[in-house]
Amino acid sequence: MINYNGSLISEDELQLTHQNRAFKYGDGIFETIKVQNNKIIFLEDHYFRLMASMRMLRMKIPMKFTLEFLEEEINKVITSYDSQLLRVRVNVYRKDGGLYTPATNEIDYLIEVKEIKATSKETYxxxxxxxxxxxxxxxxxxxxxxxxxxxxxxxxxxxxxxxxxxxxxxxxxxxxxxxxxxxxxxxxxxxxxxxxxxxxxxxxxxxxxxxxxxxxxxxxxxxxxxxxxxxxxxxxxxxxxxxxxxxxxxxxxxxxxxxxxxxxxxxxxxxxxxx
CATH class of the missing domain: 3.20.10.10 (D-amino Acid Aminotransferase, subunit A, domain 2)
Known part of the structure; x- marks a missing residue:
């Protein structure tokens, strides 16, 4: 399952249009967050970096987009997983429309989760x-x-x-x-x-x-x-x-x-x- 603008849907249900700005212009940002034993690691740091990046790229930050809101939106997805180690990716991108100049600075968000195993290597x-x-x-x-x-x-x-x-x-x-x-x-x-x-x-x-x-x-x-x-x-x-x-x-x-x-x-x- 993925979280698309607050709604839980299957990966097959997600439909991004040909006007998607992250696809057409790279007009998006993301945070990769580790979840270990159902605990979101360093969430506050990720949240403030996400907010700073959105401001820097002149995206319109919704009033509801608080730290508590982001935590709730991530928890919507991770509760369906039994794995002790998860990779969460929070994607934020400007809504469809426009050329280099966007039609709007309002945003969509998508939260996806992937199970991961041990990550370190002895030889690198x-x-x-x-x-x-x-x-x-x-x-x-x-x-x-x-x-x-x-x-x-x-x-x-x-x-x-x-x-x-x-x-x-x-x-x-x-x-x-x-x-x-x-x-x-x-x-x-x-x-x-x-x-x-x-x-x-x-x-x-x-x-x-x-x-x-x-x-x-x-x-x-x-x-x-x-x-x-x-x-x-x-x-x-x-x-x-x-x-x-x-x-x-x-x-x-x-x-x-x-x-x-x-x-x-x-x-x-x-x-x-x-x-």
């Missing part, structure tokens, strides 16, 4: 994707439905027996990976690309930064990172809402340790329990 290989760039700027921090760069990079990864690809910005600095943010560990300094580098404003990115800021042995830097630094680092890990923290074990001929990423993953797990 990555490489750079250099065919196209993830351009820096605030628009790149928003999870829009236009993810063509991520798609072609994911295809490249599959064709080359990789688990993921690292995306670069137009200055050839590290921006993110195809499905999340990236962190680089060297000594007691942990770096992650700043938002001005073109990375998604990730929820787990935010939580990991909070964990590192409170840790007495490490410092966090939001900055620019060159691909050269990857070769010299002690550890590299990635983050997103579903996997949490995934250690990278292999980058080209470089093999990384995983001790620090495992500690951060454990701290994140404790944070999800108390959220």
């Amino acid at each position: 290989k990555v490489d750079l994707y250099k065919d196209f760039y993830n351009y820096s700027g605030l628009l790149s921090t928003v999870k829009t439905t236009n993810r063509i760069l991520n798609t072609v990079a994911a295809i490249y990864a599959k064709e080359n027996d990789l688990d993921n690809c690292i995306l670069l910005n137009e200055r050839k600095g590290v921006a993110e990976v195809t499905n999340g943010n990236i962190f680089v560990v060297k000594g007691n300094v942990i770096k992650t690309p700043s938002l001005s580098e073109g990375c998604i404003k990730g929820i787990i990115r935010k939580k990991v930064i909070e964990i590192i800021e409170k840790h007495p042995d490490f410092t966090i830097e939001e900055t620019n990172i060159s691909p050269f630094e990857l070769q010299k680092s002690d550890e590299v890990f990635i983050t997103n809402a579903i996997i949490g923290v995934q250690a990278i074990t292999n980058y080209r001929k470089k093999e990384f340790k995983t001790e620090i990423s495992k500690k951060i993953k454990k701290s994140l797990s404790l944070m999800t329990i108390t959220s």
